[in-house]
Amino acid sequence: MSLSPRFIALLLACLISALTLAFLTFVEGVTNNMLFVVGVSSFVISFFLVLYAIELLVFREVNKMYKTIRQLKIRDFTISRKSVIKNNNPFKKLNDEIFVYVAKKQKEIDELKRLEQFRREFLADVSHELKTPIFAAQGFIHTLIDGAIDDEQVRDKFLSKAAKSLDGLDALVKDLVALSQLETGEVKMNFERVDLAHITREIFEQLEKIAHAKRTSLRLKTTYPGPVWVKADPQRIMQVMTNLIENALKYGNENGRVVVSLEEDKKHILVSVRDDGPGIPPEHLSRIFERFYRVEKSRSKDRGGTGLGLAIVKHILNAHKAKVTVMSKIDKGTTFRFKLERME
Numbered sequence: 001m002s003l004s005p006r007f008i009a010l011l012l013a014c015l016i017s018a019l020t021l022a023f024l025t026f027v028e029g030v031t032n033n034m035l036f037v038v039g040v041s042s043f044v045i046s047f048f049l050v051l052y053a054i055e056l057l058v059f060r061e062v063n064k065m066y067k068t069i070r071q072l073k074i075r076d077f078t079i080s081r082k083s084v085i086k087n088n089n090p091f092k093k094l095n096d097e098i099f100v101y102v103a104k105k106q107k108e109i110d111e112l113k114r115l116e117q118f119r120r121e122f123l124a125d126v127s128h129e130l131k132t133p134i135f136a137a138q139g140f141i142h143t144l145i146d147g148a149i150d151d152e153q154v155r156d157k158f159l160s161k162a163a164k165s166l167d168g169l170d171a172l173v174k175d176l177v178a179l180s181q182l183e184t185g186e187v188k189m190n191f192e193r194v195d196l197a198h199i200t201r202e203i204f205e206q207l208e209k210i211a212h213a214k215r216t217s218l219r220l221k222t223t224y225p226g227p228v229w230v231k232a233d234p235q236r237i238m239q240v241m242t243n244l245i246e247n248a249l250k251y252g253n254e255n256g257r258v259v260v261s262l263e264e265d266k267k268h269i270l271v272s273v274r275d276d277g278p279g280i281p282p283e284h285l286s287r288i289f290e291r292f293y294r295v296e297k298s299r300s301k302d303r304g305g306t307g308l309g310l311a312i313v314k315h316i317l318n319a320h321k322a323k324v325t326v327m328s329k330i331d332k333g334t335t336f337r338f339k340l341e342r343m344e
């Protein structure tokens with residue numbers, strides 16, 4: 001026979017009324033009637049009291065467990081470890097302990113699922129991106145083999161198109177390697193004292209031809225003349241600046257203006273790269289730092305972008321504990337900003 005709450009209550013009530021009666025028989029002048037009344041009333045009262053106490057306790061705790069399970073089902077994981085440790089009711093502690101454990105595991109599962117999804121999407125994106133230039137180059141070369149090679153004009157045109165596709169492929173693979181190294185944390189940042197003004201001028205020189213072809217001016221603005229020292233990895237920060245300035249140039253208008261400004265405050269150098277191009281529509285702003293994200297697929301493809309530039313920028317700046325922000329107004333232009341630690 002199982003110990004049901006009623007049985008326990010019955011047992012305890014019998015015991016209590018028996019004890020009470022036993023004590024009462026020692027008192028002088030107690031009549032049988034009195035003994036009967038006391039015996040029955042103590043039995044009834046203690047039976048209900050005990051039953052009530054047991055049911056209350058069991059119901060309350062079981063109900064709490066139900067509540068916990070319900071909370072876990074709807075994925076409401078708002079309970080802190082502190083409140084668990086502070087509490088000294090063992091039932092509640094056990095309940096909360098289970099809750100915290102399950103919540104932790106559920107979060108881990110969610111994270112793993114997210115990573116798996118991310119990996120799958122990444123693979124699909126990469127294969128798609130690789131396919132395009134390979135197919136293009138393949139097409140041109142096969143057409144040449146099939147006879148187009150005899151026409152000198154067509155030959156040169158197709159060869160240079162094939163070469164362009166392969167250059168795009170090369171850029172893509174280089175960016176992919178850089179990104180995967182950054183994501184796996186394979187490369188350690190090499191922090192040094194770096195002159196941002198010097199780096200910017202070097203990049204301007206490298207991009208001079210493109211800027212000239214687009215009749216776009218490249219300008220550097222600094223608070224004071226002379227070097228602007230920051231703490232950074234020289235190669236990586238060069239890559240960040242190149243990507244941002246290249247974008248400003250590539251997506252800016254003809255006869256445009258690209259301004260890099262380096263402003264000093266007490267501890268930081270505020271870097272901004274601004275263009276007066278067509279801008280980025282607000283609905284795209286939050287996504288442009290994602291891998292392979294392009295605002296207008298065809299437009300950017302024409303200009304030979306890999307779609308990885310800004311993802312790399314974000315990663316490198318993260319490793320510098322810096323956050324990159326973007327502000328853009330349609331037909332007014334776009335500004336990318338970030339802060340680096342100053343170094344004297």
Ligand SMILES: Nc1ncnc2c1ncn2[C@@H]1O[C@H](COP(=O)(O)OP(=O)(O)O)[C@@H](O)[C@H]1O
Nearest residue numbers: 247248251294295300305306307308309310334
């Ligand atoms: N200065 C800018 N002005 C307008 N659009 C921009 C600018 N910079 C980036 N973008 C948009 O963000 C997208 C992502 O940039 P990025 O990651 O560098 O890839 P991409 O290889 O295409 O340059 C670009 O395709 C472009 O559509």
Ligand SMILES: [Mg+2]
Nearest residue numbers: 247305309310
């Ligand atoms: Mg780019």
